[in-house]
Amino acid sequence: MNNRLRSSGRAGRYVRQPLDYSAFIPNALPPLDPPLSIDIEMQDLLSDADRALGRLDGSIQTLPNADLFVLMYIRKEAVLSSQIEGTQSSLTDVLEAEANLLDARRPGDVVEVINYIDALRYGIDRLASLPVSTRLIREIHEHLMSGVRGQERNPGEVRTSQNWIGQGGSTLNNAIFVPPPAHEVGPALSALENFVHSNERLPVLVRIGLVHAQFETIHPFLDGNGRVGRLLITLLLCERQALSQPVLYISHYLKANRQRYYELLQGVRDEGAWEAWLKFFIEGIRTVSDEATETARKIVSLREAHRKLITDTFARAAASALTLLEDLFKHPVVSVKYVAELLGMTQAGANVLVRRMVDAGLLFEITGNARNRAFRYGPYVDLF
Template sequence: MLEASRAGQYVGQLEGYKAFIPKPLPPVPEIEIDQEMWSLLSQADRALGRLDGATDALPNPDLFVFMYVRREAVLSSQIEGTQASLIDILEFESQALEPNNPQEVAEVVNYIATINYGLERLKELPVSLRLIREIHQELMKGVRGAERNPGEFRRSQNWIGAGGCSLAEATYVPPPPYEMRQSLDNLEKFLHSPQPMPTLIKVGLAHAQFETIHPFLDGNGRTGRLLITFLLCEQNILQRPLLYISYYFKKYRAEYYDYLQAVRDSGNWEGWLKFFLRGVYEVAQEATATARKIVNLKEEHRQLVLNRMGRRSGNAIALLESLYFRPIFTVEHAEIITNLSYPNANSLIKNLSDIGLVQEITGQKRNRAFSYAPYLSVFRD
């Protein structure tokens, strides 16, 4: 049986509840890297290397990053109960359609902006408490929770539990503010420690510890998942932000929370790390397969256009190329890309629709919008 004190302890507070005070990382006794853990670590490392190589081979890696960032933003937000879909976000960004759920779309769009902001900041700032606060501020700007001190570590007690539950009914109570500050300082020291440790083990430990500390009044889950991406990019494990583990955490949501809680309750760091490494492997494999699908799809569609559209194929390929960054579009967009008149751009879209590459998505006669459906289907779950 693992000692309950290995990850920290529950300490009774004057108000009558118990809060968890985490011990500093790395754990003591140190992580036991058994045969299974070595195997999972090796698989995950190899899968990340293949992902980096596969995206290097793409004619335009940015188009892959563009869609992947949006997909991660959607999935990470959905874990927190947001219903906005990838299509909602793309429709909003293309200004083709007004969203039915503007508040939820705004949260996901913020997440996208935060990924891009964080990657820029990493060029001049290491992953640190300062960067974490900046990321949180960007994430919460003007959305639900914006009134709850974005970019500021909490100065009051928070807790996790069913909606509307009290502190006494909480399933988990993080450290009170004073102990929280000490835990955050310890986490920052761990992140910057020169002590050798496999990077994926370090990232897995840091994510779990961040979620245990729960330093903000809102947005801890999304910030903690962003932390994984930023640490992997900072350590040059990935050149581009392409490991989006929210897909795995959403798919195994109950297990995700159970493994984090088992760290606190029984010090089972190894169980959590194995779960995390399986996730890294699974999503890296899936992303590599998606990159290959896009390469094949691009070539297949180019050939289809050349074979079926004759002299119109030049404009059709130019439009198609633009749709990798704007898979939901209007006739006006086609006009701008091709320099065709409105009737000719409309006719070009009809030709692309006839060969199955685009489809109308509004069902209207006017103000119509279209999607590059086969491409979008590559990113659907």
């Protein structure tokens, strides 16, 4: 049976449109008929996820100069979220692009991942002056879509035409899901914004899970909705102070369970299955929080081990090597020219230092070139 005819009405309703297709009109949050059921299973999941988030936040705050490491978490989330949408870029592609290394083999969509990084960092900074809102969502979308595939689809502008979700070549009449028509998008976003800042007595993760699913159902842009919706998860965690830094790569869980992710979102629309979606979402938060905490622990151990290695074996070059090491946590791919400029030394001196770092197993040459070589801080990148 066509799933557009099976909606329970709890999450919204399918409405036949003038061109003879059915579009889904979501109800305002929270679910009311019946009200959301937070049963014992969900309470246990929430308790575990809250503890995991607390451990993650604590572990990040114990990192020396946490800002150095946060960018790698953001990069990982950007890569994974973009891969869900079909991009082929890897973390290594992104690091090399940021280091201005040209490689014809690199996927052209690496710019989309870099835009995601910029959009997330912009959003986090913007929270200081603007709460999560339709305006902020539009600004983030503009950063995300500028200069990449879909840039012709009005970056930063809510759609004024119908879109749909389906396989390549699908139409409005055989799409998997048709979001609300354009004239319903503005009111739906306003209702969502009201819910975000309402006084509803709901656990933070329940609220965020509801918001993410509702945003994906509204699908307010012609492109980039999935990525913006996942960005919203991180922004809301930070705004609600569940995390002090954007170090949760939720897309790792969503990508690993992609089919289930899509099925549960559709289950909300067709069957009003909010609870099933929320349990999946909360379990995902717990899972990736634990993974990110373990990554933070490994970062601390790696940094201590490598600082000791340099101090014990680099003699007079130790001071310069330690300065370079700290910078590698922020810029894990470097050239000899970059090292020379960073440390204020000659090209020849930088070349000697880089060679010593290679011999120590800290840096690895990645271009295979005789000239214009680049080096990756492999042990650190491998943690992600």
